[in-house]
């Protein structure tokens with residue numbers, strides 16, 4: 001066990017060093033070291049220690065630490081080069097298959113839309129169109145293209161159908177039947193998810209989310225907008241300031257666990273996620289913007305449509321429309337997003353140059369970032385518009401949130417943070433904490449997951465009041481975990497239980513849980529994690 | 533309709549009874565939300581053309597022509613003060629504010645600094661020469677010209693060069709000279725004002741705030757602040773490059789309505805509550821509390837600037853619509869005060885807001901005589917000034933969900949109008965039955 005750990009750490013270090021090799025940071029460090037060497041006071045005897053201490057005092061050491069911390073967070077835990085690549089992406093074969101089929105389906109749907117509407121996947125814009133677009137880059141929302149023929153490639157509802165039909169072919173129930181034939185009778189899980197994945201038990205979750213313990217003051221209870229407790233508020237502001245001055249990612253992330261004071265959240269998240277917006281990042285953004293100007297992609301229309309259907313329709317979020325295009329269109333061109341597929345079960349979709357269907361050498365990844373937006377996708381970015389009013393900073397924060405967390409919410413995998421595990425955690429926790437409620441809902445034909453799924457897929461974006469959502473995302477970042485999502489979903493059911501137990505129709509349940517904007521997330525999470 | 537001289541208004545009031553109280557005969561000059569609210573109010577009936585009345589939601593034109601020729605009984609109420617324009621005409625408002633500022637300067641610097649909430653403004657043509665001097669001192673500044681007698685963004689334009697305004701002046705004189713032959717009218721008066729070039733932007737969009745203040749008396753000054761109001765966004769992104777594009781610069785709903793991509797259902801509005809949440813999420817609670825404190829300063833100082841000038845009359849009350857702009861330093865600027873804020877609703881939410889606003893106005897005017905007169909909150913109105921600042925009671929039910937402000941104002945805070953009204957009227961009822 002111990003040696004296993006050591007070899008894991010060794011592999012991790014190798015991986016990080018490999019990643020740092022040739023990076024800008026490495027060049028910057030080199031330059032800083034060189035400067036030190038050129039100083040007349042340097043002697044060869046103390047050279048090494050002089051350089052190290054100068055890197056410390058000039059702040060480079062901190063930047064290096066932050067970068068390493070970020071990498072530790074992003075590299076999958078059990079990295080082992082002896083395991084084949086596809087198994088590292090997803091160890092279970094039936095999951096791999098299910099994901100591959102799902103990808104095929106999405107791609108087919110997109111391609112058939114192309115054929116139906118006879119529009120190409122990509123089209124070079126004529127020069128005058130490029131000029132127009134550049135001119136109104138900051139106000140793309142004033143454009144009202146006719147999108148009536150476009151439909152979202154898929155909606156969360158379709159995706160739920162797919163993941164609830166995933167089965168392990170080797171898995172037989174205690175009764176010796178294929179579990180598929182008698183799911184209701186045979187399964188000890190009453191829910192829709194019928195794959196045997198391990199999900200954490202409540203005691204494990206309590207240990208993991210120990211900061212929720214109600215004896216600790218919490219951002220989201222003790223600083224509620226309308227009636228803050230002054231001492232807690234002041235204390236948190238003071239610590240937040242110190243953390244930000246320290247510039248240490250690890251501290252910032254830890255700080256988020258108990259909620260960020262509103263005024264510091266933007267900076268705190270950025271530090272916690274190690275997102276820096278330097279001149280290179282700005283150049284990169286401009287380059288991507290150039291790609292948007294040059295080519296019109298079909299996914300652009302899908303993005304437009306999605307923003308119009310979700311944010312613009314919202315009487316709160318409509319203000320951010322222009323920002324969303326500036327983020328999402330650029331995102332679709334960003335090939336660095338492809339890196340996240342290394343540790344995801346998903347693979348980027350491929351399209352073929354016209355007439356060369358199926359010929360690998362004529363395949364291109366489409367869209368360039370490998371992510372096909374679905375109905376509600378833009379809601380991953382919308383809440384961030386609350387925090388970042390500079391489009392470029394907003395962009396990099398969104399990209400980081402997506403590649404770290406949100407991509408897991410719409411791919412099929414056995415990953416503990418994957419949507420299937422989250423759904424299973426939701427169902428099993430609800431079943432074990434309130435079996436009577438679960439049974440009741442089932443009997444009136446309303447599987448709880450059918451309600452909760454849309455919350456989970458969007459990480460609750462658009463369902464909670466924004467301040468509440470930000471408090472929830474504080475915790476996602478703080479714990480580096482999406483497990484908080486199903487816990488909140490269960491808590492909502494428990495909180496409304498007395499009402500739900502009286503309802504006798506599925507539509508009634510839907511109605512009673514349609515509006516959750518008045519809920520306060522932190523007390524709810526305490527309710528489920530540390531019931532008193 | 534021709535009113536004979538010194539017509540008595542509200543005479544046969546005593547005779548009619550409707551349940552608990554007298555029937556209230558109202559007239560209404562506007563055919564929008566206020567009409568609906570008056571018609572639906574229990575015990576109120578609309579009086580026909582030429583009939584006597586007790587309550588009139590009149591327009592300012594009627595007021596000008598008739599006010600001096602009528603005699604109103606004690607209980608009669610109308611919705612404007614005789615010379616409201618001292619506050620609601622752009623040039624006079626600035627004149628009065630400048631005067632107050634001067635007065636306060638003699639007392640203390642810090643008090644007079646509290647009046648620094650209006651952009652540098654001059655009246656044209658009368659102050660043309662002072663303006664030109666000021667103009668030369670501030671090269672590169674953008675200026676905004678507004679006709680004092682128009683509203684809803686009409687006649688407004690921006691300029692940078694003195695030449696623009698000289699051309700305008702010539703044209704203006706010419707046009708007016710032609711008119712003068714028939715009508716002997718003066719040159720149209722404008723104000724010229726420093727254009728606030730660094731507005732606070734949300735989603736890249738400019739917005740201004742509409743906030744409602746009800747004054748029930750000037751001597752002593754008694755003013756109420758409505759919790760709800762809205763931020764109006766301009767549809768297009770803000771940039772100073774397109775100086776001619778008035779859609780970007782003017783945030784009046786009336787202007788936005790003619791914008792080609794205006795969506796009436798959406799209305800380009802945020803409620804004050806939504807705005808407060810946004811600002812808090814971004815800047816933190818304390819910063820936002822400071823912004824709202826500036827707001828109080830604006831209301832009180834502007835009302836005080838006209839307190840001695842407005843002809844106080846116990847028959848009159850007025851519901852003002854304040855236009856306020858927030859800049860990127862989180863400083864607030866008073867643009868103008870409207871005597872007849874638009875009561876036309878742009879969508880359902882807006883309708884609900886305005887119905888609540890008007891119902892609560894009528895609740896405070898209290899023709900029915902239900903209140904004790906000591907209330908600090910009625911519906912969404914909080915009493916903010918009663919011959920002096922009104923302080924929030926600590927631990928009162930009003931403070932539930934509201935921050936413990938020193939002053940009794942809860943702009944953009946949690947509001948539960950219906951519940952508060954229910955509680956209020958129930959407790960009044962209880963007192964009555966206990967007494968009787």
Ligand SMILES: Nc1ncnc2c1ncn2[C@@H]1O[C@H](COP(=O)(O)OP(=O)(O)O)[C@@H](O)[C@H]1O
Nearest residue numbers: 683684685686726727728782783784855867868
């Ligand atoms: N000094 C100024 N700086 C920036 N914008 C202004 C200024 N004055 C007016 N505006 C814009 O023009 C709009 C109309 O001005 P306002 O003074 O309210 O006149 P109106 O009577 O036509 O409504 C305001 O809502 C605001 O958006």
Ligand SMILES: [Mg+2]
Nearest residue numbers: 684784855868
């Ligand atoms: Mg106005």
